Amino acid sequence: MQKKSFTESQKIPCVFARLCYLVIMKEKKPLNEKPLTCLLIGVVLVSVSAGIAIYGLRLGFVSVVFMLLAAGILNIAAWFFANPIASFIGDFVAKFFTGGEHFSKPQPAYSLPDGLAATGQNTCAIMAYNELAKNHPEEILPHLRVMRIWIEKMNDVDAAIMAYNFAMKTIRGQKNRNEFAKMAKNNFGKFIQFA
DSSP, rough: OHHHHOOOHHHHHHHHHHHHHHHHHHHHHHHGOOOOHHHHHHHHHHHHHHHHHHHHHHTTTTTTHHHHHHHHHHHHHHHHHHHHHHHHHHHHHHHHHTTTOOOSSHHHHHHOHHHHHHTTOHHHHHHHHHHHHHHHHTTOOHHHHHHIIIIOOOOHHHHHHHHHHHHHHSSSSSHHHHHHHHHHHHTTTTTTOOO
């Protein structure tokens, strides 16, 4: 049996197919998370489609079937090209209109604790602010509002000092802690002697 040799035009799709297979098998992510792989698959499909179309043209009257097959493969290739390109354009447009802001979790909602504090339910408001501070450790506002309730509504300066010390231990980031200390001194300096 003779080994079949490939012509130059047949070798190119085979090399692309092997390369595409290696890239896909190397990464275990879904295709929509691998834009380069999608582009590579698109190139392979376009080259296969072109090969089928050229072969169909050589056959003559049967070429319509091959041209339809090539067009179908081109449609599939378009999906592989469109996915990473659309993702890139979508990310660009989203960053343009939103300024590139991305939040890993929802922003703190102060309406519930503020409403509780406004209706005089101070203990519940303090609990709600503490829960908010626990879920958003970089926020300083919940701690300041707890101190305000202790000082202005409940007249308990000792509890406000404890809230200050608790905040200084739990607020994430030295910059945030420094800002909290500065704001606490500005707002409550006449009630509390800060070190």
